[in-house]
Amino acid sequence: MALQSLDIIRRSATTLPEPQARGAHAGQVAKLIDVSKCIGCKACQVACMEWNDLRDEVGTCEGSYTNPPDLSDESWTLMRFAEYENPKGDLEWLIRKDGCMHCADPGCLKACPSPGAIVQYANGIVDFHEENCIGCGYCVTGCPFNVPRISKKDNKAYKCTLCSDRVAVGLEPACVKTCPTGAITFGSKEDMQQHAAERIVDLKSRGFEQAGLYDPAGVGGTHVMYVLQHADQPQLYSGLPANPKISAMVGLWKGISKPLGLLAILATAAAGFFHYIGIGPNEADAADEEAAQRELEKTP
Amino acid sequence: MSAERKSNQIVRYEPATRINHWIVAISFVLLALSGLALFHPALFWLTDLFGGGSWTRILHPFIGLVMAIMFALLAAKLWRENAMQPRDWQWLRQFKDVVNKREEAVADVGKYNGGQKLLFYTIVLCIIGLLLSGIVIWRAYFAVYFPVELIRFASLLHAFCGFVLICAIIVHIYAAIWVKGSVRAMTRGTVSYGWAWKHHRAWFREVTKGSQK
Numbered sequence: 001m002a003l004q005s006l007d008i009i010r011r012s013a014t015t016l017p018e019p020q021a022r023g024a025h026a027g028q029v030a031k032l033i034d035v036s037k038c039i040g041c042k043a044c045q046v047a048c049m050e051w052n053d054l055r056d057e058v059g060t061c062e063g064s065y066t067n068p069p070d071l072s073d074e075s076w077t078l079m080r081f082a083e084y085e086n087p088k089g090d091l092e093w094l095i096r097k098d099g100c101m102h103c104a105d106p107g108c109l110k111a112c113p114s115p116g117a118i119v120q121y122a123n124g125i126v127d128f129h130e131e132n133c134i135g136c137g138y139c140v141t142g143c144p145f146n147v148p149r150i151s152k153k154d155n156k157a158y159k160c161t162l163c164s165d166r167v168a169v170g171l172e173p174a175c176v177k178t179c180p181t182g183a184i185t186f187g188s189k190e191d192m193q194q195h196a197a198e199r200i201v202d203l204k205s206r207g208f209e210q211a212g213l214y215d216p217a218g219v220g221g222t223h224v225m226y227v228l229q230h231a232d233q234p235q236l237y238s239g240l241p242a243n244p245k246i247s248a249m250v251g252l253w254k255g256i257s258k259p260l261g262l263l264a265i266l267a268t269a270a271a272g273f274f275h276y277i278g279i280g281p282n283e284a285d286a287a288d289e290e291a292a293q294r295e296l297e298k299t300p
Numbered sequence: 301m302s303a304e305r306k307s308n309q310i311v312r313y314e315p316a317t318r319i320n321h322w323i324v325a326i327s328f329v330l331l332a333l334s335g336l337a338l339f340h341p342a343l344f345w346l347t348d349l350f351g352g353g354s355w356t357r358i359l360h361p362f363i364g365l366v367m368a369i370m371f372a373l374l375a376a377k378l379w380r381e382n383a384m385q386p387r388d389w390q391w392l393r394q395f396k397d398v399v400n401k402r403e404e405a406v407a408d409v410g411k412y413n414g415g416q417k418l419l420f421y422t423i424v425l426c427i428i429g430l431l432l433s434g435i436v437i438w439r440a441y442f443a444v445y446f447p448v449e450l451i452r453f454a455s456l457l458h459a460f461c462g463f464v465l466i467c468a469i470i471v472h473i474y475a476a477i478w479v480k481g482s483v484r485a486m487t488r489g490t491v492s493y494g495w496a497w498k499h500h501r502a503w504f505r506e507v508t509k510g511s512q513k
């Protein structure tokens with residue numbers, strides 16, 4: 001939630017460009033989550049709660065280790081536990097740390113109608129500024145990953161900030177700092193891609209032929225990436241979308257229809273105005289009144 | 301009726317209809333302003349009229365319910381008078397004569413002309429579309445019950461219906477300004493004999509039948 005406006009490259013519901021002088025010349029940041037190294041300890045969930053001062057309700061067991069059952073306004077990251085039986089008949093426990101992906105082309109930001117409620121920093125982090133949030137939920141409609149949650153307490157939208165406050169002062173996100181296996185790493189996006197490439201070589205050497213990096217191009221790439229053992233089937237990981245992109249309906253709604261709609265409304269009003277100026281008012285004059293009277297007297 | 305006849309006036313809208321119409325009209329203006337505020341960033345400042353962005357988001361759907369309910373009453377009342385007749389299609393074919401003030405060239409018109417009737421149906425369809433899609437995207441109470449793809453479609457549909465309705469109402473308001481004496485029909489309730497004879501001759505004959513001195 002750092003508010004250094006020079007770091008903001010994109011702002012929701014804003015038609016003019018943001019200050020461009022400062023960029024992320026050291027490279028944009030990324031968090032890399034290596035699913036193959038995750039042991040499901042949930043230390044990242046706890047670290048997130050601690051750093052962000054969040055205490056979600058203690059839920060009940062719903063038959064898996066996933067708890068709370070879903071992301072919420074007070075749970076910005078969540079370990080999702082999926083049990084997958086591979087073709088050999090072996091069980092694989094695919095544990096994915098869910099949360100905001102920090103898309104380069106964020107659907108939430110595109111959909112948001114409130115100026116400055118959603119911003120994108122030069123380093124790639126997408127952040128919600130709750131003081132500008134009006135609670136309409138359009139970010140939920142726009143997100144291809146089903147991440148933002150509207151609070152029932154204050155009707156504001158919440159999600160992972162990628163610890164933008166920590167990153168702004170040179171620290172890594174809380175979940176990264178706490179991860180005991182090194183499954184979560186943080187650095188420049190290039191470094192993370194390189195690190196992922198090494199991990200993928202290693203995974204392939206151990207029989208995971210389809211291991212790969214999840215950095216979906218449909219949303220311009222993401223600033224939270226996964227190393228997946230089965231990159232050809234991301235949906236195995238608790239429904240991670242295979243080809244996420246901003247829905248065409250959201251694109252139309254928030255794209256061309258906005259200027260065209262406004263223009264057409266203005267054109268309709270202008271057409272009326274100029275019709276009046278050109279043709280003049282349509283009045284019933286004395287002759288019409290007389291004609292009406294004549295007709296009344298004529299008819300029985 | 302006798303007082304009105306003396307001053308050569310015909311009642312076009314009863315008080316209940318006028319009040320109903322203006323509740324719909326005021327709701328519409330509030331809805332258009334608050335809706336446009338959230339539709340295009342250039343108009344976000346309109347949220348200030350409603351007490352800020354959050355208040356705009358809170359109020360808009362409730363005002364929408366008021367408009368939908370009040371319009372349903374109005375539409376029920378006007379439904380039969382708006383049934384399309386052959387002469388209405390003829391009127392629409394001669395639309396060019398109408399907008400160029402050559403009304404004498406057009407066939408006699410009943411209480412409503414073809415354009416008014418088409419506008420009526422456009423408004424009916426838009427308000428049904430707005431009501432249904434509005435419920436789907438009403439985040440505070442209902443959106444949670446619908447799949448996200450449907451919410452996306454409803455968001456688009458809501459914007460589209462709102463856009464068509466705003467354009468339709470601009471036409472409606474302009475027609476009322478253009479055809480002098482129309483506004484009086486909806487504010488005072490009456491029109492002059494000449495007005496009825498000129499613009500709605502078939503209706504004029506119908507309402508004056510058997511009421512001559």
